[in-house]
Amino acid sequence: MGSVRYRAVPRYYITTPIYYVKDAPHVGHAYTTVNADALARWHRLIGDEVFFLTGTDEHGQKVARAAEEQGLSPLEWTDQLAPRFAEAWADLDIANDDFIRTTEPRHRDAVQHFLGRINDNGHIFKDTYRGLYCVPCEQYYAEDELVDGDRCPIHRIPVEHLEEENYFFRLSAFEQPLLEWYESHPGAVVPESKRNEALSFIKGGLRDISITRTSIDWGVQVPWDERHVFYVWYDALINYLTAIGYGRDEERFEAWWPAVHHLIGKEIIRFHCVWWPAMCMAAGIDPPAHVQVHGWLLLGGEKMSNSSVNQISPADLSAEYGVDPVRYHLLRDIPFGSDGEFSAEGIAGRYNADLANNLGNLLSRVATVVGSKCGGTGPAPDPTSRLAGVAATVLAEATEAWNAGQPHLALEVTWRLIRETNAELEIAEPWKAEPGAAVDAVLGSALEVLRIVSILIVPAMPATAQEIWRRIGLEGSPADRRLPGAAGWGGYEAGRPVEKGAPLFPRRRG
C-alpha cells in the first residue's frame, strides 16, 4: 500500500564531473564548478531544496602514473591532491553540499552494488580484449577514430596496445532502448547540437565495452572476481548515485534520482549520454534526466588542460582580480554551451566595464549623495519610478535565463537594470539638486535597485551581494531572501544607514 507522497518544495540536484587528481585544479575545472555553484545558488534563491555535488576521480591508470612519477603510492598522492581541489573551491566561494572522493568506502560499496546489479541482470560477460588505449583519456579507441595514424584525437599522443582478459558490458543491447528513451525525453541533453552528437554516437552502432582491468589494481575490486578492478570511468560515473544514498538509503536516493542536472564539458558526452544512461537502464534505474553540456575555456585557441602548459590556477587569478570578478567573468563571458577564449584583456575589460564603471560606480555615487543630501540615511523608493518596471522585466528575463541554465544571459539582463539606473541618475543629477522630496525619490529608487540587484547577483557574486546589502543598511543576507517575492518593488525601507566605504571595484589600468 503506497502512501500519498508529495513535495511542497521542488528539488534541484546538480553535479560537476569529478576531477582527475592528476594535478592541481586549473581555471578550466573552475569554469564547470563556478557554473554549477551559480546554478545551485540560483535554485536556493527561488526556494528549491538543492543538493550540489562535486568531487575527485581518484582511480585508474592516469592517477596511478601521476603518483608513480612523484614516488608516491596512489593513495598517498590522492590524499595530497583531493584537498587541493576542496580548498580551491572554498577559495572561489563554491558552496557544494558534498565533496565525494572515489576512494571512499561509501563509493566502493555503491560501485559494487550497482555493477553487481548489472551483472545479476545478465548484462556482463567475460572475454579477451585487444585494443588501442589512450591513458590520459582512460579510453580505448577504434583505429578509425585515431588521427595521424596512431594518435589519440584529443591528446594527439600515440595510443598504447593493450591485451587483457576483461569483463564486458553489453552496451550493444542498449542501442534501441537508448534511442527510444531519447525520443521520449527530448530535453534530456542540451544544447540540441550536443543531443544530436549523442544520438549520432548511438546510431553509429554501439560495441560492447570492456569494464574491468587486471593490469592495474588501483580501483574498485569486482565483487565476483577479485583479480579484476573496475575500469575507472565505470567507477567514476557511479559517484552521482553514491552521494545520494544509492544502495544505502533508498528513500533518499529516490528523492533525488533521476531528476539530476549533470554539468559536463563537451569531451565527455559519450560517457554521460551513451554509457551512463545505458548503465542505469542495465541496473534497473532511470537514466539521468538532464545533461547540460558546455564548451571549453581556451587559451590562445587551445583547450586549457593538465597535459598542456597553458593552465592557469584559479588562486592566481583571484589574487589578481578578486574572487567575485573571476566568477563573474567565467559566467558572463563564456556563453554556456560554446567555447570561449580566456585572456587577461578579456577579464580586465569586463571588470572595468561592468564592475568598476557600472555596479561599483552606482553603489559609490548613491552612497556618496545619500551622505551629502540625506544625512547618510536612505530615503524610500518612489513607487512611480520608471525603474520599477525595468526591475520587473529584468527579474522575469533573468529568471528565465537562470532557469534555462544560461548565466551569461541572466547577468547581461541584470546589468541592464544597473545601467538604466546610472542613466536615470545622470539625468536627474541629484548631486547638484537641493535636498528635498525629488532628490529623496531618485535616491530611494536607486537604493531599491541596489537591493534588488544584490539579490539577483547572489548566484554569481555572493560576497559582493552581501557587501552591497550591508552598505545600504540591510540586515541578514540577500542569499536568504526568496525570489520572486523579495524582488518586488518597494522592499527597501527608509531610514537605514547607508555607508560610503571604499570603492568595491577600483578601476584597473591597462
Ligand code: MSP
Ligand atoms: N574524471 C573525468 C570525469 C568523470 S565524471 C564521472 C574527467 N576529469 S577531468 O578532470 O579531465 O575533467 C573534468 C571536467 O573539467 C570536464 O568535463 C570539464 O567539465 C572541465 N574542464 C576541464 N578543462 C576544461 C576547459 N579547458 N574548459 C572547460 N571545462 C574544462 O574528465
